[in-house]
Amino acid sequence: MTVTDRTRQTPAPPGRAAPRTGLVLVACCLGQFMNVLDASVVNVALPVIAGDLDFDRHNLQLVNNAYTVVVCGFLLLGGRLADLFGQRRIFLCGVALFTLASAVGGMADAPGTLILARAFQGLGAAVMAPATLTVLGTTFTEPGARARAYGWWSAVSGTAGAIGVLAGGVITEWFSWRWIFLINVPVGIALLAAVRWVVPETRPKGEGRAHRRLDLPGAVTVTLGLMGTVYGISESHVHGWGSLRVLGPLLAGAALLAAFLVIQARFARHPLVPLKIFRNRSVAAANLVAFFGIAALFSTFYFFTLLLQQVLGYSPLVTGLSYLPLSLGMALGGWGIASVVPRTGPRPVLLGGLGLSAVALFWLARLDAGAAYTVDVLGPAVLLGLGMGAVLNATTNAATAGLPAHQAGLASGLLNTTRQLGSAAGLVTLAALSAARADARVSAGADTTDALASGYGLALTWAALFAVAGLVAALFVPVRERSSTPQGTATSLAA
Known part of the structure; x- marks a missing residue:
């Protein structure tokens, strides 16, 4: 995905005023809020959904993974579509698909229907999310204004996930789990109207068909490769790692991902990911940090949601309220660190944030049925929020450092894809480990609640180790050095 130097805006038609930048910002942030919120709002309702639709416990994570894997696979292609066929047109298509899939999900009466609806929600999000960044890049052309707009967009991305848990609890407790999907319908319709009215259209330079080149082989191979890998991991706790049901998808996924890299390096005339971008050390390290940080x-x-409900016995509403400290911590961590990163550079912030997160996750991994919220849950929830809020802010800074303006969109799309991949890969890996531990404890005669607590504790321990892996990756983020500009505010990265 690229920014303004590769697109030109179509003038507003007669009778229509020039775009109002404040409303454009609101529309883009609302679109991103819907994307991220929907990835987390479902979590609180999962136990209720499982009982209502008769989900198998081992397949319950597919409700989330059907969304995140499709988003991950098509996110970069979605950005390319916005570049080639117009930002408003693609934005509208993404919102429409997301809204329609939400309606189907809310009316689902079988596990397969809900999983399919979540997959199409993911496709809509993959088209919508990069379009929001393209719109911001073409609307806010002054550097300071663009930085503030991107700051709001990043803040929404960071806090929507935690807010979604609270919203999911309230909706599930007071209404029905179906409304976590159906609420998107009126919001989506309002967003469609807003985008149609306030977002300007763009066209690429040279509108002939020769310029509309899509890397479809790249998109197909990376999507199928991720799906094969995720499916193989999710089946490992049922059939074992040596089973063909597991090894087959894993090997096929690895081969497809390898083919994707070959296509990008040698054959794609317009690659989804020009591999030379990874020569930038800050970009490469920041994406590695993002992968492990979001996986955690x-x-x-x-x-954490399942532990609160199935081990501690909290209702969906109380579970959502229990997330408030984490949500506030993420907001404070993200906004409070905003003025620090330009002075210190991202590396110290990443190290501190990931260190706090690892401590919090190791702490949470110790929870059992006798845990008290104020003594055992509140402290690590606040620490995790503060740590991850700081990490989300600093990774965005590091992932775009030292790049020319025409690669800013590509860097943003790559970072979002890495985050989605971390989310999908982390969840299925830890779900497999958790289920295997819980099954083994039940087979050994343990109480179901104790077995679940042990399984969830193992998953949270590995989440802490993911945070530690991110901390190690953060050591490779270049040090930020101040340059000798007249104002003394510009910075550069040095090894």
Whole structure:
């Protein structure tokens, strides 16, 4: 995905005023809020959904993974579509698909229907999310204004996940789990109207068909490769790692991902990911940090929710309220660190944030049926929020450092894809480990609640190790050095 130097805006038609930038910002942030919120709002309702639709416990994580894997696979292609066929047109298509899939999910009467609806929600999100960044890049052309707009967009991305858990609890407790999907319908319709009215259209330079080149082989291979890998991991706790049901998908996924890299390096005339971008050390390290950090954070949302409900016996509403300290911590961690990163550079912030997160996750992994919220849950929830809020802010800074303006969109799309991949891979890996531990404890005669607590504790321990892996990756983020500009505010990265 690229920014303004590769697109041109179509003038507003007669009778229509120039785009109002404040409303454009609101529309883009609302679109991103819907994307991220929907990835987490389902978590609180999962136990209720499982009982209502008769889900098998081992397949319950597919409700989340059907969304995240499709988003991950198509996110970069979605950005390319916005570049080639117009930002408003693609934004509208993404919102429409997301809204329609939400309606189907809310009316689902079988596990397969809900999983399919979640997959199409993911496809809509993959088209919508990069379009929001493209719109911001073409609307806010002054550097300071663009930085503030991207700051709001990043803040929404960071806090929507935690807010979604609270919203999911309230909706599930007071209404029905179906409304966590159906609420998107009126919001989506309002967003469609807003995008149609306030978002300007763009066209690429040279509108002939020769310029509309899509890397479809790349998109297909990376999507199928991720799906095969995720499916193989999710089946490992049922059939064992040596089973063909597991090894087959894993090997096929690895081969497809390898083919994707070959296509990007040698054959794609317009690659989804020009591999030379990874020569930028800050970009490469920041994406590695993002992978492990999001694998830890969003996996924690899933297991923390199940632990609160199935081990501690909290209702969906109380579970949602229990997330408030984590949500506030993420907001404070993200906004409070915003003025620090330009002075210190992202590396110290990443190290501190990931260190706090690892401590919090090791602490949460010790919870059992006798845990008290104020003594055993509140402290690590606040620490995790503060740590991950700081990490989300600093990774965005590091992932775009030292790049020319025309690669800013590509860097943003790559970072979002890495985050989605971390979320999907982390969840299925930890779900497999958790289920295997719980099954083994039940087979050994343990109480079901104790077995679940042991399984969720193992998953949270591995989430902490993911945070530690991210901390190690953060050591490779270049040090930020101040340059000698007249104002003394510009910075550069140095090894």
